[in-house]
Amino acid sequence: MRNVSDIENFWNLSASDAYHILSTDPNGLNEAEAARRLKMYGPNSLVNNANSTIIFLFFFAV
Numbered sequence: 001m002r003n004v005s006d007i008e009n010f011w012n013l014s015a016s017d018a019y020h021i022l023s024t025d026p027n028g029l030n031e032a033e034a035a036r037r038l039k040m041y042g043p044n045s046l047v048n049n050a051n052s053t054i055i056f057l058f059f060f061a062v
Helices: 015-021 031-041 050-060
Strands: none
Touching: none
C-alpha cells in the first residue's frame, strides 16, 4: 500500500485506482487487515487544538 500523502492529485483518481493504491475494495478491509493497519498507523482521530481554530478563524474571516 502506498502512502496516501505521496499520491498527487488523489481527487482525480477513479474509484478502481484508489482501491488498488490503498489495497482495498468496495467491501472495505477484513478484520485482520484493519487490525494490522490500526497497529501500524494508529487510530484515525483528529487532534482538537483551540489555538489552531482561532488562527484559522482570524485568517479566513477576513
